[in-house]
Amino acid sequence: xxxxxxxxxxxxxxxxxxxxxxxxxxxxxxxxxxxxxxxxxxxxxxxxxxxxxxxxxxxxxxxxxxxxxxxxxxxxxxxxxxxxxxxxxxxxxxxxxxxxxxxxxxxxxxxxxxx
Amino acid sequence: xxxxxxxxxxxxxxxxxxxxxxxxxxxxxxxxxxxxxxxxxxxxxxxxxxxxxxxxxxxxxxxxxxxxxxxxxxxxxxxxxxxxxxxxxxxxxxxxxxxxxxxxxxxxxxxx
Numbered sequence: 097x098x099x100x101x102x103x104x105x106x107x108x109x110x111x112x113x114x115x116x117x118x119x120x121x122x123x124x125x126x127x128x129x130x131x132x133x134x135x136x137x138x139x140x141x142x143x144x145x146x147x148x149x150x151x152x153x154x155x156x157x158x159x160x161x162x163x164x165x166x167x168x169x170x171x172x173x174x175x176x177x178x179x180x181x182x183x184x185x186x187x188x189x190x191x192x193x194x195x196x197x198x199x200x201x202x203x204x205x206x207x208x209x210x211x
Numbered sequence: 212x213x214x215x216x217x218x219x220x221x222x223x224x225x226x227x228x229x230x231x232x233x234x235x236x237x238x239x240x241x242x243x244x245x246x247x248x249x250x251x252x253x254x255x256x257x258x259x260x261x262x263x264x265x266x267x268x269x270x271x272x273x274x275x276x277x278x279x280x281x282x283x284x285x286x287x288x289x290x291x292x293x294x295x296x297x298x299x300x301x302x303x304x305x306x307x308x309x310x311x312x313x314x315x316x317x318x319x320x321x322x323x
Contacts, residue, residue: 128310132314138316139302139314139315139316139317140254140304140314141314142301142311142312142313142314145310145311146309157317167262175218186254187254190310197242197259197306197309197312198244198267198269199244199246199254199256199312200229200256201214201253201255202253203244203253204253
């Protein structure tokens with residue numbers, strides 16, 4: 097069984113300050129982990145993924161995440177928030193099956209960026 | 212840049228009617244998925260499809276649901292007799308390998 101827990105349902109930051117969105121996972125296997133972003137009325141866009149290579153993963157738009165096995169965490173960070181980063185962010189864990197890869201989503205973190 | 216497309220963007224139907232949601236995955240992708248997101252809830256896996264057959268389905272995906280890849284380019288989700296609780300945003304995704312999924316913009320289904 098696999099699951100993810102996003103520890104904050106809402107995060108509010110000022111523009112230009114760092115962003116930290118927290119995620120803990122549970123998986124019976126060596127997991128693959130992802131962060132997706134959903135802007136209002138838009139689809140789900142892949143930000144970055146971890147698949148057992150480097151533990152520090154860089155994604156699009158300046159985001160990165162670090163896989164920490166000892167803490168079962170995969171937190172998303174960005175050094176400096178931009179207004180356009182305001183969106184909902186989903187931490188996702190995968191479960192490899194015979195013919196595909198079922199994704200299990202967290203409940204999401206709504207990021208608000210203020211001037 | 213190639214992307215997954217879905218039609219229609221919004222579908223309104225009466226309870227008990229059949230609906231077909233359509234998706235055009237990224238060309239050359241081999242893995243196909245449907246997910247749904249009920250308003251205010253998290254995104255849930257429905258079904259995965261590979262090599263022209265269902266590879267996994269969730270408990271949500273009961274006999275009222277079916278998927279098809281009729282012509283090598285489209286990937287459809289059919290709900291035979293819609294219920295009020297089927298109202299949700301339905302997302303199609305495709306992947307070139309088992310470890311990536313690119314999502315479409317979604318179809319909002321409203322059952323009245």
